[in-house]
Amino acid sequence: MWDTVIAGAGPAGSVAAHVLARKGRQVLFVDAAPRHTIKVGEALPGAALRLLRSLGLPVPEGQGPHTPIGGNLSSWGSEDLVATDFFHDPDGRGWRLDRLLFDATLIEAATSSGATFKRARVLAAVRDSEVWRIKFDDSEIASASWLIDATGRSSCLARRFGTKWLRDTPLTALFGIGQPQKEFRLNRTLVEAVPQGWWYAGLLPSGSPIVGVHLLPQDAGRLAASPAAWKNAMMETCHISAAFPGVVFNVPLFALDASGGHLSQFSGDGWLACGDAAMSFDPISAQGIVSALHSGMMAGMAIHGILEGDPAVLNRYNSRLEEIRRIYWSRCRNIYQSETRWPNNRFWLQLRQSKQEFHRGDSD
Numbered sequence: 001m002w003d004t005v006i007a008g009a010g011p012a013g014s015v016a017a018h019v020l021a022r023k024g025r026q027v028l029f030v031d032a033a034p035r036h037t038i039k040v041g042e043a044l045p046g047a048a049l050r051l052l053r054s055l056g057l058p059v060p061e062g063q064g065p066h067t068p069i070g071g072n073l074s075s076w077g078s079e080d081l082v083a084t085d086f087f088h089d090p091d092g093r094g095w096r097l098d099r100l101l102f103d104a105t106l107i108e109a110a111t112s113s114g115a116t117f118k119r120a121r122v123l124a125a126v127r128d129s130e131v132w133r134i135k136f137d138d139s140e141i142a143s144a145s146w147l148i149d150a151t152g153r154s155s156c157l158a159r160r161f162g163t164k165w166l167r168d169t170p171l172t173a174l175f176g177i178g179q180p181q182k183e184f185r186l187n188r189t190l191v192e193a194v195p196q197g198w199w200y201a202g203l204l205p206s207g208s209p210i211v212g213v214h215l216l217p218q219d220a221g222r223l224a225a226s227p228a229a230w231k232n233a234m235m236e237t238c239h240i241s242a243a244f245p246g247v248v249f250n251v252p253l254f255a256l257d258a259s260g261g262h263l264s265q266f267s268g269d270g271w272l273a274c275g276d277a278a279m280s281f282d283p284i285s286a287q288g289i290v291s292a293l294h295s296g297m298m299a300g301m302a303i304h305g306i307l308e309g310d311p312a313v314l315n316r317y318n319s320r321l322e323e324i325r326r327i328y329w330s331r332c333r334n335i336y337q338s339e340t341r342w343p344n345n346r347f348w349l350q351l352r353q354s355k356q357e358f359h360r361g362d363s364d
Contacts, residue, residue, distance in 0.1 A: 002028045004303055005134050005144040007122040007157055011289060012275025012296035013150030014106035018055065019300025021114035025307065028142060029110065029150075030118045039099035040175050040212070040254055041288060042204065043069065043189060046091030048290040055297060057109050060095040066102070067187070067205045069094040073239070074191040076198075077338050081239050083188070094189075098205045125157060127270050146303050149273040150296065153280050158263055158273045165364040168260035169354040171282060172220035173200075173212050174230055175256065176249040180207030184244060191284075192239050195342045198284065201240045209244050214258055214283065216347055227251045258283050260332065261364070262325055266318050274299035279325055285332045291324060 004020055006013045009031035017029040044060065052059045060066040070093065072084040086093040111117050120136040125147055127133075132144045149157035155165055186209075190201040197215040204210050211234060213223070223230040230253060235241045262279040266272060275292040298317055305313035336351045343349065 001131070002026050002142060002144040003307060004028075004146045004148060005122075005132065005142055006030070006148040006150055008148075008150030008152060008275070008277065009107050009110075009117065010103055010150060010152060010275060010292065011106060012277070012292040012299070013148065014103070014110045015055065015057070015293050015296030016148055016150060016274055016300040016303075017110040017115040017117075018057065018106070018113050019297055020304055021110060022056075023300075023304045024114075025304060027110075027115040028118060028144070029107075029115055030120045030122065030136065031107075032121045032137075033119055034100055036254075037100070038177055038204070038210075038254075039103070040173075040210070040256060041283075042097045042099045042210070043202065043286070043289070044095040044097050044102075045286060045290055046086060046089050046094050048293055050091055051290065051293050051297070058105055060097070060102075065098045065205055067096045067203070069096050069189055069202070070187045072189045072191065075239050076191060076193045076335075077340065079238065096202055096205055122151075122157065125160070130270065132270060145270070145307070147271040148299055148303070149271060149277045150275050150299075152276045153257055153261075155263060155273060155277040157271065158268075158277060161268055161271065163268065163273075164264040166262055166264055167364050168282070169351055170217050171214055171258040171260075172217045172224075173214050173254075173256045173258040173283065174220055174223055175210060175212035175254040176227070176230065176234075176251075177204075177254075178209040178211065178244060178247040178249045180209075181247070184209055184247075186243050190240055190243055192237050193339050193341070194237060195345050195347070196233075197347050199234070199237055199240050200283065201243060209247055211240060211244065211247075211249075212254075216350065219347070220255065224253060224255050227253055260285075260328070262321075266321050267314055272299055272302065272314070272317065278321060279328075281328055282332050284335050285328055287328055287331070291328075295321065295324075 003025040006029035017027045020027045049059050071086045124135045134142045192199045201211045260282040274295040281287045302317040
């Protein structure tokens with residue numbers, strides 16, 4: 001019988017598996033094969049490097065497949081483009097990741113530490129006499145003392161157990177991947193606010209530009225139906241269109257839920273959630289991947305503590321996630337309230353109003 005089965009092998013699930021395996025626990029972590037050749041969510045802040053090193057996990061290298069980010073360029077609150085240089089950041093520069101390769105590296109590190117990885121998806125999980133019976137989509141069945149939901153924003157296990165997902169203001173991101181050109185030299189993350197929302201852009205390690213707009217869902221639906229309309233909206237930007245003149249984008253676009261949100265409870269009888277399965281972040285906070293790594297570490301430590309006979313560690317885990325959400329909420333509120341150029345525009349009005357005070361979100 002496994003000490004823990006982890007559903008999901010993104011950054012949170014793999015780090016949880018790594019932590020538990022290094023503590024001598026019997027860990028099985030599972031995930032289906034990636035559905036896409038590119039995974040959005042590729043910016044790793046410098047603060048994450050300190051965490052990776054502390055866990056004995058590999059960090060991006062100068063000659064590796066990932067590329068350094070020199071800083072940010074943002075047009076937010078004014079038409080001016082303001083530079084933030086990572087050279088002065090005590091944690092150092094960030095990195096533009098090949099996300100599929102980064103995730104695969106974390107899986108490999110967890111297996112090297114003693115965890116067992118399986119390409120599968122959890123179909124069902126039933127708890128009986130303090131033991132989980134877990135069925136996978138290949139018809140195999142496993143038993144475990146604890147179960148971790150690291151299935152991302154779907155939180156598919158926690159929701160099956162009756163936990164609700166509480167979503168903040170609905171936000172949709174529409175991303176396009178462009179064809180690389182030698183003229184593209186951007187080594188920073190570019191953010192530009194516009195009346196209908198805000199744009200994000202950068203160069204992937206492959207040299208392909210990644211460009212996305214964050215909108216209310218009703219506005220995103222119109223652009224999603226027409227890549228030409230999305231391209232025209234991108235060309236109407238000031239700074240992003242100038243960074244990628246004449247770019248040819250591949251189709252179709254990637255449509256992603258970019259809303260912040262969280263579970264109504266982060267743990268229950270014999271299970272807990274971590275990463276985006278526990279709490280998701282509006283991308284403007286730049287908090288997603290580092291929080292996933294951190295909560296995966298905390299989840300692994302929490303279950304190890306429980307198996308060592310300290311049940312109070314679960315309350316500490318829940319309290320820490322609540323604290324992270326409060327910090328995120330305050331940061332996100334301040335960012336949106338700092339953009340005042342379109343006070344009556346639907347996007348900015350709704351985002352600012354929703355962030356007036358800390359609340360529990362709307363049930364999905």
